[in-house]
Amino acid sequence: MELTILGSGGCMVIPKPCCQCRVCQEARLKGVPYERTGPAAFIHDENLLIDTPAEIAIQLNRCKVQQVNYLIFSHLDPDHVEGFRIVEQIALDFRSWKAYLEKKIRLIIPEYLYDRLKKIQSAYGPLIDYYEAQGFVETRSFKSGIRIGDIDITAIGVDRGSQIAFIYVFEKQGVRMVYAPCDIKPFPEHRSEVKNADLLVIQPGIFEAGLKHGFVYPGHHISRTTLYTFEETLELSYRIGSKRVLFIHLEEYWNRSHDQYLRIAKDDARINFAHDGYHTHITK
C-alpha cells in the first residue's frame, strides 16, 4: 500500500495564525516540513482520501493528486471535515452545476457517521444532501467493514461519550495499516485487527515536558481523558505489536519543531514523525 500524509498537523495548523512562538516563526520562515496543515491522508492504491481539513485543496494540489475516487471520514470534528466542500471543488461542471460523471466521489462511511453527517450544514441545509443531489458524492454507508478495489476496510468505533470516532484498518494482500489520528482513547486494543500491523498511524498524545508556557499537565486535566501521553502511546504500540509507527496530528501546542521530532525518532527504529507530504510504501 502506498500512503501520503497530506497534512501532519492537528487541530491547530503550524504556524498558528498570529502566533510568534519559536516553532511558528521557524515554520513561517522555512515552510514544509516545518509547516503543518490539518489532518488528512491519501491511499494511492484506490485514490482514497481520508478526512478533509480546511487546507485540503492546497494539500491535494501540492501532492499532485490527480484523482479522488473515495472519501472516508475518521470522525466529524471540525479539524477533519471543514474542507468537505472539496467534493464540489473537484467534481463540479460549471456549465450545469452537476458533477462530471468521472469525477464523482464515492463517500464510504460508517452508518453511525452518515446519520450525523446531516448536521454539517450551510445556510441552505445539510451539505451532504446538496452534494448527493448534484452528484458530487455517491454514498455507500456500511456497518463495520467494506471492500474497495483490493483493500478491505474495517471500522472500529471509539466511544467518546458525545460521539464515536473511528479507527480504520486497511488491509491489502496481507499488508495492514491501522489509521488512528484523533480521539482514540480508549484505544480498542482488544480487537485482533489492530494487532501486529505493518504500520500504525497514530497521534503521539500529550508531551509532558517542554510545552509552551512551561505548562505541566496536572493529573486531573481534562485533556487526559481524551489523550494518552506520548509514553503511553509508545507502550500501546509495543503491546499491540505494531511493526512501524508513524505519528501524525502533531499539535502546535507540543512546542516541537520538525528537527526535534527527528531527534526523538532516532531513539526508536520503529518510529517516524510525519510531515506534510510524507510518503511511504507499506510492506510486510
Ligand SMILES: [Zn+2]
Ligand atoms: Zn506557535
Ligand SMILES: [Zn+2]
Ligand atoms: Zn483531530
